[in-house]
Amino acid sequence: MSDNLKHTPLHEEHLRLDAKIVPFAGWAMPVQYPSGIRAEHEAVRGAAGLFDVSHMGEFHIEGPEALALLRTVCANDAAALEVGQAQYSALLTDEGALIDDLLVYRTGDEAWLLVVNASNLEVDRTWILSHAEGLELTFDDRSDETALLAIQGPASSGIVARLTEVDLDSIGFYRFARGEVAGVPCLIARTGYTGEDGFELYHDAGDAPGLWRALLEAGAPDGLIPAGLGARDTLRLEVGYPLYGNDLDREHSALESGLGWVVKLDREPFIGRDALLRQKEEGVTRRLVGIRLEGKGFPRSGYPVVVGDEEVGVVTSGTMSPSLGEGIALAYLPLEHAEPGTRVAVRIRGRDLEGTVVRPPFYRDGSLRR
Amino acid sequence: MSEIPSGLHYTEEHEYLKPTDEDDVFLIGITDYAQGELGDIVFLELPSPGDTFARMDVFGTIEAVKAVSDLYCPVAGEVIEVNQALDDDPALVNAEPYGEGWMVRLRVTDPDELEDLLDEEGYRALID
Numbered sequence: 015m016s017d018n019l020k021h022t023p024l025h026e027e028h029l030r031l032d033a034k035i036v037p038f039a040g041w042a043m044p045v046q047y048p049s050g051i052r053a054e055h056e057a058v059r060g061a062a063g064l065f066d067v068s069h070m071g072e073f074h075i076e077g078p079e080a081l082a083l084l085r086t087v088c089a090n091d092a093a094a095l096e097v098g099q100a101q102y103s104a105l106l107t108d109e110g111a112l113i114d115d116l117l118v119y120r121t122g123d124e125a126w127l128l129v130v131n132a133s134n135l136e137v138d139r140t141w142i143l144s145h146a147e148g149l150e151l152t153f154d155d156r157s158d159e160t161a162l163l164a165i166q167g168p169a170s171s172g173i174v175a176r177l178t179e180v181d182l183d184s185i186g187f188y189r190f191a192r193g194e195v196a197g198v199p200c201l202i203a204r205t206g207y208t209g210e211d212g213f214e215l216y217h218d219a220g221d222a223p224g225l226w227r228a229l230l231e232a233g234a235p236d237g238l239i240p241a242g243l244g245a246r247d248t249l250r251l252e253v254g255y256p257l258y259g260n261d262l263d264r265e266h267s268a269l270e271s272g273l274g275w276v277v278k279l280d281r282e283p284f285i286g287r288d289a290l291l292r293q294k295e296e297g298v299t300r301r302l303v304g305i306r307l308e309g310k311g312f313p314r315s316g317y318p319v320v321v322g323d324e325e326v327g328v329v330t331s332g333t334m335s336p337s338l339g340e341g342i343a344l345a346y347l348p349l350e351h352a353e354p355g356t357r358v359a360v361r362i363r364g365r366d367l368e369g370t371v372v373r374p375p376f377y378r379d380g381s382l383r384r
Numbered sequence: 385m386s387e388i389p390s391g392l393h394y395t396e397e398h399e400y401l402k403p404t405d406e407d408d409v410f411l412i413g414i415t416d417y418a419q420g421e422l423g424d425i426v427f428l429e430l431p432s433p434g435d436t437f438a439r440m441d442v443f444g445t446i447e448a449v450k451a452v453s454d455l456y457c458p459v460a461g462e463v464i465e466v467n468q469a470l471d472d473d474p475a476l477v478n479a480e481p482y483g484e485g486w487m488v489r490l491r492v493t494d495p496d497e498l499e500d501l502l503d504e505e506g507y508r509a510l511i512d
Contacts, residue, residue: 034423050478051449052424244423244450310427312447334426334449363429363445363452 022068023161023222031240039133041069044242054245055336058208059380061237062167064229065246067214068222071135072160073128073142077151080126086284087145088118089268089277095120100188100205104268104276105138106286110293111264112271114138115256117205119190127201127216129162131258145285161222165229165238166212166249168381173233174213178202182213187383196228207246209253209380248333251342254304254374260315261302261330261344269293270346272302301352302330304376307341307369311362318361319345326351329360335376341367342376386417386511389482393498394507397440397456401490401501402482408495411486412458414446414477417511419485422448425477428470430455430487435463439497443488446477455487459497465489 019042022028028035033044044066046054057063075083084092090103097120105113114134119127130138139155146153165174171182180193180202190203201216217225230238247257256262256271268277269290278284279291307313313332318325332343343360351358354373359366388394393401393410398418401410419425427447437443437457444455466488470476477485492498502510 034421045450046423050424055449248449311429312427312452314452334447336449 020069022066023219024066024068024226027223027226028066033240033242036243038243039069039131041132043069044240046242046244047240049239051242051244051248052336054239054241055248057237057239058167058210058241058245058249059337060167062165062169062173062212062233063241063245064226064233064238065164065166065241066162066222066226067164067246068161068219069132070162071130071132071138071155071157072162072216073130073139074121074125074154074156075128075142075151076122076125076154077149078124079149080124080151083142083146083149083151084118084126085282087142088116089284089286090118091278091281092118092120092126097122098189098191100190100203102276104273105141106268106284106290107264108285108289110267110286110289112258112262112266112268112273113141113264115258115262115273119201119203121201133259159219161217161219161225163215163217163222163225163229164206164212165215165233166206166208166241167210167238169233169236169238170210170212173229173236173238174202176232177228196225196232198225200225206382207255208249209255209375209377209382210249211381211383247331248336251331251333251344252335252337252375252377253380254344254376256302256344257331266300266302266346267293267298270298270300270302298349300327300346300348302344303347303352303354304372304374305329305343305345305358305360305369306338306372306376307343307360307367309367311365311367312341313343313360313362313367317343319347320359320361320366321351321357325361326358332360337377341369344374347371386415386420387482388415388417388504388508390504392482393458393501393503394510395456395458395501396510399456399458400482401458401498402486404489408492409464410490410492412443412488412490413481413486414455415507416481419478419481422446422451422453424449425474428474428477428487430466430470431463433463433465437461437463457490458501459490460493461490462493463488464491
């Protein structure tokens with residue numbers, strides 16, 4: 015493995031657990047542990063899994079004009095957030111192209127935390143800073159000093175509760191609190207990327223190994239196991255969450271990607287708004303949809319979607335769904351083929367496997383309660 | 385440490401050929417190392433009895449949760465049996481790569497081709 019890859023503060027823990035390490039967005043990340051993707055996936059659906067996602071980027075923006083900056087560069091409306099609340103948002107270009115999707119946490123009256131994809135971190139930082147000139151605020155990229163653990167699954171709450179005095183029941187979905195977990199100061203957020211109840215714990219990188227071990231030890235009796243990026247991908251795909259770089263990119267607008275609910279077009283100007291208003295008026299021509307396949311064979315990113323002999327789209331994410339035992343995929347399809355119930359096929363190495371367009375999530379039995 | 389039994393022939397693509405009671409008939413599968421690298425195997429596309437392959441032809445594909453890989457026929461030959469058990473339980477390839485997880489039974493056309501394959505030591509050197 016080439017060693018210009020960055021290591022998370024838990025790299026030694028992953029090696030000790032005999033994880034398979036792969037390059038991801040410039041980082042050496044665990045894709046799976048010896049238990050395997052399927053077991054890790056099932057642990058998260060049935061008990062709990064612990065993910066190291068310290069590669070994510072964390073920007074802290076503070077000051078009287080921080081909100082003005084966020085209302086300019088983010089398509090969702092940060093003004094709608096109370097302190098202690100988070101929202102999913104998007105950075106757009108003037109043309110409405112998606113630069114990144116991100117989480118925005120309101121940590122104080124004039125203080126915000128932005129969590130961005132590792133693959134876009136540099137681009138995002140440059141973009142945001144280019145719009146911050148002259149504004150009364152501070153911008154602090156604390157990505158390197160911050161570790162992030164995600165504990166996900168129905169048993170998560172009970173496990174974390176054993177390690178903290180914080181009343182977890184008082185933290186609703188997309189809410190967060192500050193407090194110690196296993197003696198480690200954390201931002202405890204009820205967020206995640208799996209469709210299950212759970213928490214994301216932001217903390218100082220130096221505390222990460224201690225917190226990681228404490229959680230694994232406390233959760234072992236409940237079936238908590240470490241889980242890698244492989245399971246993270248099958249879990250997020252089963253609930254239809256798009257992934258930047260696969261399903262989200264600059265070639266497809268937020269309206270086409272199903273992020274229309276994120277883009278608050280009825281508020282004062284933000285970057286990309288005019289372009290999206292125009293697109294909304296003209297109507298989009300394609301949409302990101304789910305496809306559920308029948309029979310044996312599994313869709314992969316890049317496989318053609320066909321109707322009859324005509325290629326109508328391309329799979330952007332695809333996998334075997336461990337929970338459903340079937341192939342599931344996301345793909346951009348022209349509107350005439352995008353209605354749920356439409357029959358389509360995915361061309362898998364020259365063979366057309368039949369399936370149906372569905373509205374994600376594919377898996378609806380998660381423990382997540384909104 | 386991956387298991388590499390002696391007495392088998394190996395390819396650089398991580399297939400093995402395992403001798404049977406008949407001199408020119410071998411079982412083909414993938415090595416313990418290969419199944420470990422692929423992870424949970426969920427589906428195999430395998431040929432039919434009677435199909436013939438040249439050396440290093442693709443004879444099938446193997447799907448893990450995360451990835452799909454081609455299977456290469458180590459030497460020329462004719463398929464005389466396919467392991468039907470893998471239809472219902474592809475994870476046999478993970479559990480017993482050299483046993484119940486075999487894929488096809490091949491009648492080898494030219495036994496001399498076996499000499500170009502790796503032995504146990506050669507294969508261990510490849511993966512270490």
